[in-house]
Amino acid sequence: MTTTDHDDITVLDAAFKADAHDRYAELRARGPIHKVQILRGLDTWVVLDHDLAKAALTHPALLKDATPAAEALEAVGFTAHRPESGLGVNMLNADPPDHTRLRGLVAAAFTRPRIEALRPRVAEIAEGLADAMAPLGTADLVRSFTGPLPVQVISELLGVPQDGRDSFRAWTSQALGSTSERQREAFVSLNGYLAELVAEKQRSPGDDLLSALTAVYDQRDGRLSKAELVGTANLLVVAGHDTTVNLLGNAMVALLRHPEQARRLRERPELLPGAVEELLRFDPPVEFTPMRYAAEDITLGGARIPRGGAVVVALTSVGRADPAMAPAERDVLDVRRPDVRHLSFGHGIHHCLGAPLARLEAEVGIGTLLRRFPDLATAVPPADIPWIPVGLMRGPVALPVTFTPVPTTA
Template structure:
């Protein structure tokens, strides 16, 4: 099945689009201007296999845009093999579940401060979900308070993910990352960047890591917006969380499965002629995974289109954070951010409800809201 990235259904109704693609074939294709053909894996079994298969390799060519001025050193998402293992080894201790849990009080404080400023009616995307990630990043990375106004300003541009404002923000993010690395080299603190400076990583490698942390750090904000919309459209599920707050960690996993904001993984290149589910793919082609499709694969998840915050994880989990050697390094932190945000919203605004129709951003690569009007 061939998908058109300009088709409104692909961008605004990806659930139905990818359900049809998954039923048709284990691999769909999409012609993307400037990138060429993308081969899109649609089924869970084949996605897990592909994401751990050394015949599919990441490289700098996997990324459509590498910012000018970014140090010329590879990042974790651009390399495989021993180089990837080395970079991952020095970064991993800063992103463990234990370390992420230590940051929970800071995240709770950040969330409370943002919610203190909300008045009904509000746009939860503009007023909370978008500003929250950059505030959390500043806090856990260790950005000085005097420099945070700049980070907040560029954060708004980065979260847009496109356009002139995004391009203009890049040099400021890179300069800010360089300054932050230099400061933490000289003045260690209790933050992720200090943890990273104690590794064997070079300054250039740390700057690239901070840049990608800023980019990846926007995912929790988009997830939170998607999650709130989903819960408000399924009031029985929201009621379960109000009555049983201990379900929230499980609910986060279900929401990651059900409304993950990242639709496609970073493309990998085939190093030889391969087959996926019987579909032949030539050497040198770009292969990606539709996360939304594989996370709703009925072969793995019973009644996959039903949102169920009590769903018990099975032997196969969702792939919202990918799989294998490139499993998302910041997954533990993203989970805690989402848990904290949902807990605070449910506790503080028990009468939260939609105010008007949510607006989605047309984007074939991401499923995210442009606005989410709420009142209480």
């Protein structure tokens, strides 16, 4: 665990994130909430306990409005809360009533029936990626499969042209896994691209979600401002694929480290829906939630948090801190576990709108890899798998694997 020299505050830096599960366990043993540093110079309270996390995520005084923390955020150069250099004006960064209005405008696109209708296309994309890998015998799964699958799915859903997909994948990775300056550069680039794309949808709408949102904006009835339109597009691009990239990556790391669990899924693919929930609990793709800010002085889990104090929930910790599970079971991966509960998609009004899509992509993607590559194995020792070093996300940066090559039949 890395601490500062002067006040013993834990720093959630690259060394911490590389050994996150053990480090969170050490912190949990000392209490359910701790003051930490995620950004140098900005004290933040991190919630580690499952039940306290649910309380924090629904606390009426913990809001997305960063106004009480603005001075402290500016002092450390954190600008992700600004519309022009962050995710922008969108439901993730909004409190009611704006949150309610913005979420309602896109909710219809993410209902379970609509998402389930995408299954054949998601399967087609997954099979195509597996076909490209099959003759090689070795691959980086992040580059060859777990990265491009969600990018292609969300691009088709939103109407992002082919020539922009590689760029926004790079921008979102940099925005969510970099220090402040590089994060700001990435968000500025992504926002500029999306503003141009939205303008193009206004000129020439298509049969896609961004065109539908642009039509709402064009009604000029106050339902969606231009800033909200670009911010919503930004959120859908980032949250619509980067979290799923890491969900797939974490799941495959876990299964490759537990080959008996992978074998069970190969033998019983009907277990996949429940296995996805267990994998989400075991190693979620979002390490900690975006910051919430105390609108007034509050006490949370015995910690006194002043007005403007930043609070995050460590989802990586919470998944292994459920009091409903026996302590000996919390660190065990079991794809047959019934009735898995987790907070990996959040809780309360900000529960992930895209959860059905992420579940579908995980089920199809994991199933395809296990079926197509029965002897899939890591090409490096588990300790050598590189992890995202900073930011909200948790996932492998690269995942080298080997498998028996299958020649093409062309």
